Amino acid sequence: MNEMIKLIHGDGGKHTKILIEQLFYKYFNNNILLQEQDSATFTAVQGKMAFTTDSFVVKPLFFSGGNIGKLAVCGTINDLAVSGAQPFYLSSSFIIEEGFSMQSLEEIVKSMGQTCLECGAKIVTGDTKVVEKGSVDGIFINTSGIGYIINGYEVKTIEEGDRIIITGGIGEHGTTIAVERYNLKVKGDYKSDCAPLFAFIEELKEQFPSIKIMRDATRGGLATVLHEFSSLCKLGIHLIEKEIPISESVKAINNLLGLDPLYMACEGRMVLVVKETEAEKVLDIIHSLDQGKGARIIGEFVKESNQNIFIENGFGGKRLLSPLEGSMLPRIC
Template sequence: MFSKIKLTHGDGGIHTNELIQDVFVKYYGEGSSNSINDAFVFSVNPQKLAYTTDSFVVRPLFFKGGDIGKLSICGTINDLTTAGATPLYISASFIIEEGFDMESLCDIAKSMGEVCRQTGVKIVTGDTKVVEKGNADGLFINTSGIGIVSPHYSPFRVEPDDEIIITGTIAEHGTAILLDRYELNIETDMVSDCRPLNNLIPLLNEDLIYIKLMKDPTRGGLATILNEISNHAEFNIELDESRIPITQQVRAINEMLGIDPLYLACEGRMVLIVKKGFGDQVIQRLKQTPIYADAQIIGRFTSNTQGMVYMQTEIGGKRIIPALEHQTIPRIC
């Protein structure tokens, strides 16, 4: 274990998982580990509820397609969605640096309210702290959320040949942050994919019984999330490179910069693990809604048990896809 915290401890990859296991799970005690889920599910008869929390430290605070406020509400809603829950209530706490621009704060609060009105979720409690100039880099937001879990969703064990779906094109949030942060002189109309995904639950409805797991590929991107799932399931994952949806803009920008888009965050996509034989049925249901028009079956689980992710490339080879070990872009969400 490192003697000091490094930036890589917050990127969602290998070092983040080591930090969670070696410090938090170790000292919080039994019951603190929540497997790979983004929300904790518990029963309050006769309902099952999901509860989650998250902190947002993105830089820059405003980016193409959103801002830290929109990101915080969408991120919390999406974490509840991974548990099969319809989000109900959110808390929002602010740590604000002295001297922060009041107009910017109003814009951020406005965007949070707009997502809430769009989704029917309510911000019902929160807290505000102001710290001395130089101690918060502008603004940090912490949220918690609670929702009701669908009776149709009950995760169960992954098996060989179960199918892997991504609900849309990848890496748009990470690429948008990269462009805005470093003011790269690249002409593009690309924006972050930041959006709430709570409509997945009523859309899939009874087809949720075929969904074994849901995860949103945020920090560490698609590659890191799939490694987490593979390790948890104890089966290898085989991906088909030709089926991974990615826009030409994202592909070209990242090729030019030497960055692998598989490791860049998505903030409006979901990975679905579907019972073998039901992937096409789920895809047909997803494509009834325009925001899921690019949903694809991108791979499957194999019978091998190393917990490895590899990809069949478009030129006919195989490429191992490891979890994120070295930070790509810090402060992305």
């Protein structure tokens, strides 16, 4: 199959219709999408909703552990999940370069459909644009999503002593993208951690009163999320280096590249701030899920006049974790 995307696939006429019916409906099959109207319509129930959007421009499009399609669905599902919301409805909008391989498009769309299925989310509305060769680098995908907030979750004020939990090894997505984009000749067992985080939310919903805030550590990595938290609550952070889960491969590759995994993107890791007294209990629940086996309590919030983040190494030494100044690596998501 050497078929390629042509400009007419984006003209809104006959060929767009064929693409939608033969490809998108095949993998995004649900009653709302099949209404074929300008908007998807559905009955809303009273409650608190969450709404989010992300555009994905990752390079390369296919990488160990995923592709731009899986990433686009995980990204939006995860933004809903860390808001305490169950993902319900997603939109997907494609901007495709003329000449793009139909087979690659199918692989991407298939991953999107599968990832939605894992979480019970549905792609209910979409859009396809095709632009001339050279006007976009392959394919860019936007997903937006809406969900219902469960068990009345809300962000709460972070206080001194609150513990920080990360659900697994950091920097795996960013490191994979770096290695594969630049065809670096490194050995090691690396792959993107790209995954939907909704399962955690479902398991943790009874603990919501003890959870202050949750966030997925994407662009800018764990360090950037921690700086956001610290600037929200005007407290400092004390991290214990040996508790931060980093795989040997990620460590070795970043060492080689002179990069710091603390700033490297994750696409399937969540950072939670939890009341000190409940932190172990929350950690146990996270450990009960396959996806959370590598979770750790990595530090706590402390009174610190300059809202600094310190990392304590094994010998009691401390170093300062500064905010990300320039991009480590563009187009990681």
